[in-house]
Amino acid sequence: MSNLLEVRGVSKRFGGLVAVSDVSFSLAEGEIIGLIGPNGAGKTTLFNVVNGVYKADQGSITFAGKDITRDSPDKVVHLGLARTHQIVKPLNDLTLLDNVTVGACFGREYLGMNAARKVASEVLQRVGLGNRAEMTARSLTIAGKKRLEVARALAAKPKLLLLDEVLAGLNPTEVATMIELVRKIRDSGVSVLMIEHLMQAIMSLSDRIVVLNLGRKLAEGQPDEVVHNSDVVEAYLGFPDIVDKLTRSD
Amino acid sequence: MIFIFRRPFFWIILLIAAGFVYAPLHGNNVSLREDLILVAIAIILASNLNLMIGYTGYVNFGHIVFYGLGGYVGLYLTTVRSWNLVLSAVVAGAVVSLCAFLFGLAILRLRGAYFALATIGILQAVQAFVSNFDPWGRSTGMYLSFNSYQSLGGARRALWITYFLIIAVMALSMIVSLAIKNSKFGLGLFAIREDEDAAVVLGVNATMYKAIIYSVSAFLPAVAGALMFFKNGMIDPSIAFEYMLSLEGIVMLMLGGQGSVIGAALGGALYEKLRSYLLTNPVLSNFHLVIAGGLLLIVVLFAPGGLIGWVYRLVPRARKVIE
Numbered sequence: 001m002s003n004l005l006e007v008r009g010v011s012k013r014f015g016g017l018v019a020v021s022d023v024s025f026s027l028a029e030g031e032i033i034g035l036i037g038p039n040g041a042g043k044t045t046l047f048n049v050v051n052g053v054y055k056a057d058q059g060s061i062t063f064a065g066k067d068i069t070r071d072s073p074d075k076v077v078h079l080g081l082a083r084t085h086q087i088v089k090p091l092n093d094l095t096l097l098d099n100v101t102v103g104a105c106f107g108r109e110y111l112g113m114n115a116a117r118k119v120a121s122e123v124l125q126r127v128g129l130g131n132r133a134e135m136t137a138r139s140l141t142i143a144g145k146k147r148l149e150v151a152r153a154l155a156a157k158p159k160l161l162l163l164d165e166v167l168a169g170l171n172p173t174e175v176a177t178m179i180e181l182v183r184k185i186r187d188s189g190v191s192v193l194m195i196e197h198l199m200q201a202i203m204s205l206s207d208r209i210v211v212l213n214l215g216r217k218l219a220e221g222q223p224d225e226v227v228h229n230s231d232v233v234e235a236y237l238g239f240p241d242i243v244d245k246l247t248r249s250d
Numbered sequence: 251m252i253f254i255f256r257r258p259f260f261w262i263i264l265l266i267a268a269g270f271v272y273a274p275l276h277g278n279n280v281s282l283r284e285d286l287i288l289v290a291i292a293i294i295l296a297s298n299l300n301l302m303i304g305y306t307g308y309v310n311f312g313h314i315v316f317y318g319l320g321g322y323v324g325l326y327l328t329t330v331r332s333w334n335l336v337l338s339a340v341v342a343g344a345v346v347s348l349c350a351f352l353f354g355l356a357i358l359r360l361r362g363a364y365f366a367l368a369t370i371g372i373l374q375a376v377q378a379f380v381s382n383f384d385p386w387g388r389s390t391g392m393y394l395s396f397n398s399y400q401s402l403g404g405a406r407r408a409l410w411i412t413y414f415l416i417i418a419v420m421a422l423s424m425i426v427s428l429a430i431k432n433s434k435f436g437l438g439l440f441a442i443r444e445d446e447d448a449a450v451v452l453g454v455n456a457t458m459y460k461a462i463i464y465s466v467s468a469f470l471p472a473v474a475g476a477l478m479f480f481k482n483g484m485i486d487p488s489i490a491f492e493y494m495l496s497l498e499g500i501v502m503l504m505l506g507g508q509g510s511v512i513g514a515a516l517g518g519a520l521y522e523k524l525r526s527y528l529l530t531n532p533v534l535s536n537f538h539l540v541i542a543g544g545l546l547l548i549v550v551l552f553a554p555g556g557l558i559g560w561v562y563r564l565v566p567r568a569r570k571v572i573e
Contacts, residue, residue: 051451077453085451091444102441105434106453113434152452 107156324476391486507556
């Protein structure tokens with residue numbers, strides 16, 4: 001089977017700073033890939049290059065058989081690649097329903113208003129915000145805003161969802177519900193590429209893990225392989241005994 | 251577009267327009283007609299400015315340029331080319347709208363204060379161009395030949411016809427605002443207003459949407475300009491591109507409540523009444539801009555939602571009926 005997303009030799013520079021350097025990886029349909037790395041490793045920049053917010057200086061990105069290297073973010077969504085933001089971007093003065101309706105209206109299916117509203121209320125129900133549909137986005141807690149991000153992206157009916165730290169800043173109960181939600185999303189046939197710092201979550205969710213450090217790909221493989229890779233342990237986890245702790249706690 | 255007839259507010263707009271038509275006709279009250287024509291122009295300007303500021307979140311300081319340019323194109327067509335009034339006005343609207351679309355593609359890459367500055371630049375540039383454009387009489391402007399009134403059955407009848415046309419443009423301005431507010435296009439604009447980067451990532455083609463709404467917000471003011479300067483019988487650069495009127499449009503919008511169809515209209519009407527009172531008052535006539543500035547400050551500081559925002563807070567259900 002062909003790959004859904006193919007990233008080949010992508011680099012992105014900001015002036016003298018090389019944020020992403022010659023990164024390649026691919027994602028098969030139905031897969032969850034975890035993207036990890038220390039702060040400043042270039043994870044979010046890579047996301048921004050993949051969905052077209054930044055243009056890659058080098059390399060190419062292919063999504064569902066189409067070259068999207070030069071496409072703007074709004075075109076990329078129509079093809080079925082949606083994302084959430086690490087720093088949430090709610091449409092503050094609009095209701096949750098309107099927020100999600102925007103996602104459905106301008107997503108892959110480019111729905112009309114009535115159909116989009118229907119999809120939006122379904123999706124809100126799915127992420128557990130169904131009873132708050134008429135509230136403004138401003139009034140949500142941070143956990144609620146993260147779920148809203150996911151809901152908006154889902155309403156676009158994507159084939160691939162990029163999740164940028166949807167667990168950061170959530171308390172343990174909220175983390176558990178969010179992990180459950182990501183599982184459900186995968187089970188519904190959507191592939192996921194996720195950036196996450198929370199190791200337990202990424203270990204349990206990901207089929208494969210890609211590790212970035214200083215803009216370069218450091219390692220790639222099954223979760224178990226990756227955490228035992230000595231380069232990764234040194235660059236990302238810092239002290240070898242953290243690995244023992246992690247593997248023991250489950 | 252069928253959905254719009256189902257909204258109660260659509261019928262309210264038609265009622266308002268009917269009131270505007272009936273009031274001066276009843277007893278052939280010409281001075282009331284002249285009052286109402288200014289109110290209607292204020293409503294047209296404020297409603298269309300609302301599409302940019304209230305819906306899309308882009309402050310346009312040079313909105314009056316559309317009105318003035320529409321006036322010039324309209325007067326040129328009726329006088330020099332001897333076209334009929336309605337056709338001239340519609341063509342003026344289309345020409346100005348097209349210009350706005352091209353300007354928009356260029357300056358709408360700017361955001362926030364930089365966009366606002368660019369709109370002032372456009373106003374100045376167009377005014378400078380018109381002041382030096384020979385076919386349009388440079389800084390002395392153009393006069394309507396009296397013959398143009400003949401085709402409408404004499405001056406008296408022509409003035410009434412122009413009035414009704416302006417009222418139609420006023421109603422149309424509010425209907426366009428209402429239709430956009432309830433459409434997918436409008437939702438895209440609201441998303442741009444709230445967070446343009448997020449809107450683009452959600453799939454809104456922000457560049458195209460902004461250029462289209464900038465162009466739409468130019469059309470009816472240009473038509474109104476063509477009608478109004480036909481009625482006045484003359485035009486020159488200083489009255490066509492009156493910078494103060496551009497600023498006052500923003501005051502109207504803030505006063506009534508930006509983002510709301512009735513808010514823009516109400517603000518336009520109230521401010522115009524206030525302005526004509528102040529201008530004709532011997533003590534206050536030099537102070538009307540001072541008062542406008544003070545009013546703007548008070549609204550921005552204490553009632554950012556304007557009059558209609560205050561009503562919505564008191565009666566949340568009003569949102570569904572008066573939009």
